[in-house]
Amino acid sequence: MKTSWYREPWAWLVFILPFTAVVAGIATYIIANHEPDTLVVGDYYKKGKSINLEVSKVKMAQKLGMRFALKLDNNELVIKPTGIEKTFPLLNVNFFHPTLAEKDFYIALTPDGNGHFRHQFDHAVTGKWKITISPFEDHWKIHNAIGLPQKDFIDLIPDPTKAQ
Template sequence: MKTSWYREPWAWFIFFLPCTAVVAGITTYFIANTNPDTLVIGDYYKKGKAINLEVGKVKMAQKLGMRFALQLKDNELIIKPTGIEKSFPLLNVTFFHPTLEDRDFYLALTQDGNGYFRHHFEQAVTGKWKLTISPFEGHWKIQDTISLPQSDFIDLIPNPIKAQ
């Protein structure tokens, strides 16, 4: 007497392997399309050309002698110009998170009576950040990677190697 194929365990084992691959492929497809990687840039050529312009802004900051010191202590950010006699009506400060784009934020700061730029955060800002400082006109910029909080002042100087 011959048994039916569906009663054989080896038949189910052989069907199970391709079915598992199909389910895993469909799952991977849905995960990839519902959670896109925000670090991937669609038009990398234009971004590369823009980086060259940014390096020129960093070199301009070097030429002008721009230097700042930064401190973040007790949720208060203090940025003070060091060695610069010029005053700025507005300073653009941008914080870029290394992996999570939705945590990036921007501040437009004005000087207080001491010539310092201050901002008080409602929540603690911690971790590693890429910081960009530029004037209102945007003709120079300083860019650095920092870890926050910082109880001591750290120097921010234009460095074209870090801008790339």
């Protein structure tokens, strides 16, 4: 007596293995494309050129003797020029979170009567951050990684090896 193919357990085993692989492949594709990694750069050539430009701006800051001291205590940020007599009408300060791009932010600071740049945050800024300081003209740049908050002033000096 002949049995139908769908009553044979070996037939189902042969069909279920490829079907499982197809379902797993579709699930992997959906997971991989649901929230793509923001740290992956698509155009490496342009990124390399921008890194070289950043290094030249940091070298310019080093050549000009740019140095600053930074303190963040009780949600108040204070940045003061140290070792330079130049005044700045505006400083651009970028905060980059090392892993979460949506936490990055930017502030433009003007000096107070003492030549210090101040900003009062309405929320706590904590953890490790990459901070970039540049003038309005953007011809030099200082880039440092620091941990916040900082109760005492820490020096921010231009270092071309950290300009990425």
